[in-house]
Amino acid sequence: MRTRPWRPIRSRWRRHRECERREGRSVTVLDVQGLTKSFGGLKVTRGVDLALEAGERHLIIGPNGAGKTTLFNLIAGDLSADGGSIRLAGRDLTRHPTAVRARQGIARTFQILTLFGRDTLVHNVMLALMGRAPLRWRPWGALRREQDLRRRALRQLEAVGLADKADLPLEQTSYGEKRRLEIAMALAQQPVLLLLDEPFAGLSAEERATVHALLASVSREITVLMIEHDMDVALALADRITLLHYGEVITAGTRSEVVDDPRTREIYLGH
Ligand SMILES: Nc1ncnc2c1ncn2[C@@H]1O[C@H](COP(=O)(O)OP(=O)(O)OP(=O)(O)O)[C@@H](O)[C@H]1O
Structure with missing residues (x-):
């Protein structure tokens, strides 16, 4: 297996997408076909197909244990x-490790917060930026490079409404602020595809509204795949929905197609 494949997708991808758009064609960003995964004898992902078009907001729903997080783990x-395949902007990433997929444009936030508690907010974002382009030891350029990283990190914090807390240690911020920071860190990587695992979990009504506004403002340059149980907030963001049950896609389509499907009511909405 090649561990250092190709140059990152982003620039080539953006040019290709612009071309297709001009010609009125839709462009598939994520193409998952026949994906399977078992843990021992337990089949958790059973031949999942999933296709996301450029700029789409796609919601994955399903009861507990349906295989939603496993599907995210497989994509990331x-x-x-x-078995099966995962292609990002036409490129087969099925056998490549997380770091390569991240370089190619897949960023994710986790259900469990994954931040550095003693560090400041701005440093956390700088680390995310460095993950994209590691700092090399060049004494003459290091300071300038660090200042540039800090400037870019501050811009990200401003975009999620946290600029005034930039130099606070993370442990002095609220849960909702940490969630926004996590989103800022994922966005700092300028992803092609953003995976959000339950971005509203554990938030108060007020924090939910803030995160909702933040996600609604994410550029359509970025395609979003989201797992979320809170249907009130998630439905307002989703263009299309896939319902998973026991690792299988039961139904997929537009918001109304899936919500009105009797199987969704029976399996997930419970009425
Ligand atoms: N590493 C693992 N080893 C063994 N079984 C696992 C592993 N990860 C997940 N599972 C099992 O796979 C099934 C699907 O789990 P998964 O976390 O993907 O579901 P989910 O739809 O995300 O659930 P939830 O909504 O509760 O987060 C569950 O039965 C779970 O116990």
Whole structure:
């Protein structure tokens, strides 16, 4: 397996997408086909197909244990698939590790917060930026490079309404602020595809509204795949929805197609 494949997708991808758009064609960003995964004898992902078009907001729903997080782990590369394929902007990433997929444009936030508690907000974002373009030891350029990183990190914090807290240690911020920071860190990587795992979990009504506004403002340059149980907030963001149950896609389509499907009511909405 090649561990350092190709140049990142982003620039080539953006040019290609512009071309297709001009010609009125839709462009598939994420193309998952026949994906399978088992843990021992338990089949958790059973031949999942999923296609996301450029700029789409796609919501994954399903009861507990349906295989939603496993599907995210397979797409991000935290788990390797037993079968099937995962293509990002036409490029096959199925057998590549997480770091390569991240370089190619897949960013994710986690259900459990994954930040550095003693560090400041701005440093956390700088680390995310460095993950994209590691700092090399060049004494003459290091300071300028650090200042540039800080400037870019501050811009990200401003975009999520946290600029005034930039130099506070993370442990002095609220849960909702940490969630916004996590989103800022994922956005700092300028992803092609952003995976959001339950971005509203554990938030108060007020924090939910803030995160909702933030996600609604994410550029359509970025395609978003989201797992969320809170249907009130998630439905307002989603263009299309996929319902998973026991690792299988039960139905997929536009918001109304899936919500009105009797199987969704029976399996998920419970009425
Ligand atoms: N590493 C693992 N080893 C064994 N079984 C696992 C592993 N990860 C997940 N599972 C099992 O796979 C099934 C699907 O889990 P998954 O977390 O993907 O579901 P989910 O739809 O995200 O659920 P929830 O909504 O509760 O987060 C569950 O039965 C879970 O116990």
